[in-house]
Amino acid sequence: MSSEPRRVLRWNRLVDHVEPVNLRTDVPHSARVYDYFLGGKDNFPADREAAEQTLAIFPDMRTGARENRAFLHRATRKLVGELGLRQFIDIGTGIPTSPNLHEVAQESAKDAHIVYVDNDPIVLAHARALLTGSTQGRTAYLDADLREPEKILRSTELAETLDLDQPLVLSLIAVLHFIPASDDPYGLVRRYTEILPSGSYVVLTHATGDFAPEAAAKVSATYQARGIALTPRSRSEIEDFLTGLELVDPGVVPVHRWHPEENTGEELADDRVNVYGVLARVP
Numbered sequence: 001m002s003s004e005p006r007r008v009l010r011w012n013r014l015v016d017h018v019e020p021v022n023l024r025t026d027v028p029h030s031a032r033v034y035d036y037f038l039g040g041k042d043n044f045p046a047d048r049e050a051a052e053q054t055l056a057i058f059p060d061m062r063t064g065a066r067e068n069r070a071f072l073h074r075a076t077r078k079l080v081g082e083l084g085l086r087q088f089i090d091i092g093t094g095i096p097t098s099p100n101l102h103e104v105a106q107e108s109a110k111d112a113h114i115v116y117v118d119n120d121p122i123v124l125a126h127a128r129a130l131l132t133g134s135t136q137g138r139t140a141y142l143d144a145d146l147r148e149p150e151k152i153l154r155s156t157e158l159a160e161t162l163d164l165d166q167p168l169v170l171s172l173i174a175v176l177h178f179i180p181a182s183d184d185p186y187g188l189v190r191r192y193t194e195i196l197p198s199g200s201y202v203v204l205t206h207a208t209g210d211f212a213p214e215a216a217a218k219v220s221a222t223y224q225a226r227g228i229a230l231t232p233r234s235r236s237e238i239e240d241f242l243t244g245l246e247l248v249d250p251g252v253v254p255v256h257r258w259h260p261e262e263n264t265g266e267e268l269a270d271d272r273v274n275v276y277g278v279l280a281r282v283p
């Protein structure tokens with residue numbers, strides 16, 4: 001049987017969800033503030049105000065956002081092209097920004113399968129763009145919160161799109177810093193990693209105050225004052241997310257130092273990026 005009827009069904013379910021979406025444009029959302037940093041158009045005055053306040057404290061915020069995206073692309077190419085992975089769960093997907101994870105993955109392997117997960121209504125509203133993949137590959141979207149691992153892990157989207165007995169990639173790119181200590185981020189990550197079969201990988205990036213502690217504290221306060229919990233973490237706190245996994249060389253490093261592809265001749269200082277990235281293998 002062709003997979004087309006199922007796709008249509010899934011899209012119908014999605015449309016049912018989309019109609020009552022309340023974008024709450026009166027308050028900033030992390031997905032839209034980040035979209036503004038990346039030069040996107042899916043943001044509103046409240047998001048732009050939060051972003052501009054952040055840029056006033058930390059003018060290099062855009063550099064960090066761009067380097068974070070570049071890491072996502074390099075890590076995905078390595079995972080698919082070199083390490084042979086074909087399945088991804090991407091939690092904290094963000095507003096589609098080309099090239100998206102599935103586009104990078106399916107460039108190397110057309111049969112790559114991706115489940116995108118985000119809790120922001122605007123990302124849900126854009127899910128149609130995320131559901132277009134290669135004909136051999138599959139892409140699904142789940143409207144869920146990282147803090148609901150059971151909902152995500154038992155979802156039809158996961159079961160229908162991925163083979164959970166085969167190695168897969170858990171992608172947590174620029175999302176864990178939105179999970180404060182009170183929500184048990186370490187317990188949550190463990191809940192996801194414990195179901196990953198041997199040979200799976202976790203790829204993550206995370207904001208840090210290691211290089212510019214004062215600016216990081218001010219940026220967090222700016223977000224916090226607008227209702228977004230932002231918790232930068234140190235290198236060792238980020239490593240702690242990966243306890244029991246094998247860190248792939250070079251371990252936890254600023255994203256622009258992780259397997260850089262080209263030498264532009266210009267040295268980018270770590271305190272202009274302030275985002276760590278790491279890839280780890282499930283033994």
Ligand SMILES: C[S@@+](CC[C@H](N)C(=O)[O-])C[C@H]1O[C@@H](n2cnc3c(N)ncnc32)[C@H](O)[C@@H]1O
Pocket residue numbers: 030031034068069072091092093094095117118119120123144145146147172173174175178
């Ligand atoms: C900074 S953006 C990162 C987007 C993309 N991963 C990237 O790095 O380009 C963070 C994304 O995480 C999502 N997010 C934040 N907290 C979340 C949560 N508790 N559950 C699911 N998604 C969340 C936001 O809605 C936003 O889309």
